[in-house]
Structures are given as C-alpha cells and as structure tokens.
Amino acid sequence: MNIDLQRFHATYFEESREGLDEMESGLLALEAGERGAELIDSIFRAAHSIKGGAATFGFSAMAELTHVLETLLDQVRSGDRGIDAAGVDALLGSVDVLRALLDEAEHQQPADPSRVRAAAERLQALLGEAATGAPVAAAGPGQDGELLGWRIAFQPEPGLFMSGNDPLRILRELEELGPLRVQPDLDALPSFEALDPLQSALAWSLELQAPAERSAVEGVFAWVEDVSRIELEPIHRQREQETAATASAGPAREAGEGSIRVGVEKVDTLVNLVGELVVTRSMLQQLGAGIDPALAERMDAALEQLGRNTRDLQDAVMGIRMLPVDAVFRRFPRLVRDLSGKLGKLVRLQVRGESTELDKGLIEKIADPLVHLVRNAIDHGLEDPASRSEAGKDPTGTITLDASHQGGHIVIEVGDDGRGLDRERILAKARERGLEVPEDPGDAQVWDFIFHPGFSTAGAVTDLSGRGVGMDVVRSNIRQLGGNVELASRAGEGTRVVIRLPLTLAIMDGMTVSAGGETLVLPLANVREALQAQPGDISTVKGQGRLLKVRDAYLPLLSLGDACGNPASGRSEAPVAVVVEGDGRCLAVEVDALLGQQQIVVKSLERHYRHVDGISGATILGDGRVALIVDVGGLARTHLLPAAA
C-alpha cells in the first residue's frame, strides 16, 4: 500500500513546530522551578506527537531522537526519574536539534549530523544514569503551590462532654481561623432509644478554607487531641490546578475545532482582490462626477454604501493577516536564557502588550532586528551582577519588550535598565571616525551616530555583537518596512530603543497632490496639515534653502516638483504647502495643487520596476493612471540635516 503521505507533511511540520515551542516553554518553566504533573505531561505529550508523526512519515532521524526523548520524559512523568539543571539543558538542546531536523525535512536544509549525534548521546547518557534529582510530577512538600487550606477529620472520644469540652466550641474556635465547611458524620449515631446524651457519637469532616499554620490548627484541638481522632491534610493549589487544567483542556480542545489553517498565499490573494475592489470603487466615483445631478445623487448614495462595504471588507481581510506580536516575542525567553548564561549576566525578561497585533509580513521581518537589539541590551547595556550590586542596583537586570498601538502605528520598545549610552564615548568615537559633529549636540543627535555603519563603542568585539554591523542594518531594515527607530537613554539607568511601524503595508490613506505635472500621493499618516503660504511667510536662508513660517516655527520648504526632478516652470508667490512629518522631523512640501484624499492600495515599485529614492511605492488611481507615493521619511533624510534634539 503506497498512500502518498506528502500532502500531510505541511500540517505535520507546522504542528511539530508548535509542539517544539510548547516543549521549550515547558522546559523553561521547569528550569525556573515550576513543578506539577500537568507541566511534565504537556512536555511529554508534545514529544510523543512529534515522534508519532516522524515515524509515520519516515523521518527516521527525528523518530530516533524523539524516541529517546520520549523514554526519558516518560520516566520523569511516572516519577521514576527526577530532573536537574543538566537534564533540562540536554532536553533544550535536543529541542534545537529537532528544529534543525524539521528544517531538513521541510526545506531540505541539511542538519549538522554531528549535532544530532551529540544531542542523542547526551540524552542516552542521561538515560544510562541512575535516576537522580527531585521528582517532578509528584507534588512534594515545599515544592507545592501555595497552601489553600486544611482538610480535617475530627472524632472526639465518647466521654468528651465529661471533661466540660464541647465539640461545637472547638468548631467555632476553628472558624476563627477562616471560613469553615462542616460535614457531620452520623454513622456512629445510635437510634434514639439507645442514645446516651452524655456520650458523644458524632464525628466531623471539616474543610478550613484559609492558609492557616498547621500549629494554629493543631492548637484548636490541643485540649482534646489525646482523646480524639484528629487527622489533618493540607490542601495545596497544585491539586486544584490539576483538576482545573484537565477541566479546561476539554473546552480548549473544542475551541481549537473552531479555527482552520489557511495558507498565506490564499490570504494574500484576498488582500489583492480587495485592493482591486478599492480601485474599482474609485473609478466609479470618478465616473459618477460627470453624470446628470439627479442621477448623481442616487449614484453618490450607492457609491457611499459601496465605500462602507469595501472599507469593512478591507478591515476584515487585513485583520486575517494580523497576528499577535507574541509570535515574535515568544522566542525571547529562550534567547534571553541562553544569552545570559553565555555572557555571565543575570537577566529577567518582561514582556508587555504581547497580544498587540500586526501584519504577518511585518512580524517575520521584525524578528531579526529585535533579536539584535535584545542581544545588544544584554551584552552591552546590562552590567555584570557584581557591578550592578555595587551601583546599588538589583543584580538581575531587566530587559523589557513592549508593544502597543499608537495612532496609525505599532510601537515596539526594547528596553534595559543597564548602564545607558555613554555620550562622551560616542562623541569621541564619532570624531575619531571623522564624522561631522555639530556644536553642542543634543542627546538625540549623539545617539544618532550609533546608527552609522561600522560604528561601535564596544570595548571588545564579542562573538555576538560589537562588530558594529548591527544598528545601521537594524535601522535600514525598519525603514524598509516604512517605520523608524529612535533611541532614548539615561546614563546609569538604561536605554530604550523605540521602533515605530505602520500597521499595514498594503493599504493606506493618502492625499493626492499634483506637483511638477505629476500626480503624487502623500501618505496621510505623514501629513500634519495643508495650507496656503502667504508671501511674507517664506524666507531664504543662505546654506539652508527656503524656510516656511508656520505659526511660530520655521520649517524647511521643499518643492515636491523639484524633488521629483520636475521643476515647476515658475515659482508661485503663495504656493500651496503641505506640512509633513517623516523620520521624526517636520518639513513643508510645496505642491501645485491639492487634489483629494483617498484610500490607496500600495503596490511595490521594487517588484515591478526597481527601487527609487524618495519613492516608497506606487498606486493606481481611479482614472487608471499610476501615481507615485512619496517616501516622506526618505525625503526628510536626504534633504535635511540631522535634527537638533
């Protein structure tokens, strides 16, 4: 029988990757001291599924490795083996190797066979060792979750009353410690005729729902303990969680049935189609302009309706591509753990806003820059534990990853509470490299030097960073995505890298303008205001070009026509200017006329032609013509000096 199993491979690879992620976070939790049957079970289950699929689909290397893994985990699960730091390390190492093997199976990127062998050997060695380490699955004393209460069985001797003691009094005293659930046990109660009122024939099952000290509970029974049966059993959170976990595993599985996996190409096709719809709507709108008014009114209403529907459809489709940024953030606990170990630093990772969503395309592209920034933060930002203690800081440094929506952007911050950027050192290095240093530079101008190619003030080039190829690549990567990077820092307190990205690359609101005979689009996200300049507002400063007075500020004035290589035939005295902001700076662009505002579908110029400086893309207007989208950030950079802070 030769069923073609290949069609199932894609799903298997995806499931296995998810399983490996689960194994990894489970192992990291184990390493951090968490315990519990549910935790080790989830790690085991992940390994077990991967093994099953590997064997079925004939990926023998994976099958062999996961088999050893599963055997080991099974022993831990049944309590026959404990797990220690070396064990967790070996298991994490094999997770890495499995990822490499998955890549080999899926993308034909061969995994290093010596690595595979080494991982297998490590696991075998662990298996060969006698079981050591503290048991993981059993909830041992002191390893449990917090104390929640006590289960108490109380059966006084029949002659209790004769000593003037009263079980009710004892129960009331117990209740002073916390909420008490009482269940009387009437088994020993004789029939009424046989009842001796002077004898106690009752027993109680009690549940004290408060984390009282054992001694406090025992103290309540102090007078009667020698003559009564008293059994105490602590109730720990662990057990509660297990029942809760198994309870929620049920519904969770059902929830899983409510989603389906969709290939990215299908979603992209949808996005394109919606984009075309937007263009078609614009075309209709334009045609509608030239119709007899009575008809035009009804046409307008219909078009408005179409507009709303298209907008909703668009939002929904774009929403499909949006994923929580956690998709990127979740790889960092492992990274931080490995790096801190290698670099001898104590690091704690804080993640906020992981459910903030951004476009899938952006997620993949933001990963590398973020990894580089986190490496930098740990390597250069954070001091070693001794220095931190000396400085009165917590020896464990904190790296923060924070994502949030602000305006039409997503803002991702990488922060550390380390030593901060060293202004003087940066300036010295800048001068040393012959870079132009302005007089009395503001902080922002100083930090800007870090983004220069090859710039690094790291004392020693470590294996991971310090070669100086990092920050400029980070910035150009982010700019390519239509975003920007900024640094903020305080000496001795830490540094923050702030990345701003557009929510999506595919569709944007734009202001259409004409300049130099061409129709151009200014992204509305960059537009601050449009105005008609008065003759007296424009001044020319030697060496700086023209300036436009806007309320109290003077902004550089650029002719868009000039910038696009289409100088206007004559200079207007009172030109139309649009104030835009790009790359953190404001400037004014002079245009011939404002044409309108509309939603545009961004088409990549690179894909269809090639990259052009100052242009970030193109779009098709309602009348079928092509309009170029101005790269406002790029314009700001090429035509202006670095801004003073």
Added chain:
Amino acid sequence: MSARILVVDDSTSMRQMVSFALTSAGYDVEEAEDGVVALDHARKSRYDAVITDVNMPNMDGITLIRELRQLPDYKFTPLLMLTTESGADRKSDGRAAGATGWLVKPFDPDQLVATVRRVTG
C-alpha cells in the same frame, strides 16, 4: 447577666491579675485561695467556669477538679488548670480528673480572656 468565674490560686498577685483581667472583660469574678475554699464557694453558688492553679495547700487543683466533677451542677462546667509546667504528666493527671483544658503560665491576659470567652460563649 454576666458569666460568673471562680478563680482559685494561692498566690494573691496571680489571683488579682486574673481577676482584674476578667472583670475588665465584663465577667463576675469570685476568688479562692485554695481548693477547700473553692469547693465551699462552688457548693453555695453556681459558677459558669472555674480557673484553678495546680499547686496549692490544703487541696491542690487536680483534687479540686475531681471533687467538682462529683457535684451535679459541675458535671459539664469548663474547669481550666493554670499550669507552669508544660510537662505532660500534670496535664494528663488533670485530664484524668476531668479538667476541660489548661492555660500555661505565664499567659497573656488577652489570651486568658479569649479562652474564657470561648468556653463560656
């Protein structure tokens, strides 16, 4: 009507301290300096609880407790021993005699009041 407590101790200062604590808490207190006097009081009046020291002349606390338990009115009355030793023998002797429980000296007056409240409540 407030609960009536019989306090038995040969040490005057101890008696006074216990009395004061209980009276401040609203109890009616009668004092006796040994078991004989205490028994006499107990026969004449009904008390809601008895607190007695162990080591006393004429009749010690444990004997007192045994005697009290013979009286029909004191079959189920809380009888508490004041003991300095945490030694188990005295406590078990007391229990065998019918003591309800004990308070270990030195004790916190508030604790005393709380305990009395519990047994008379």
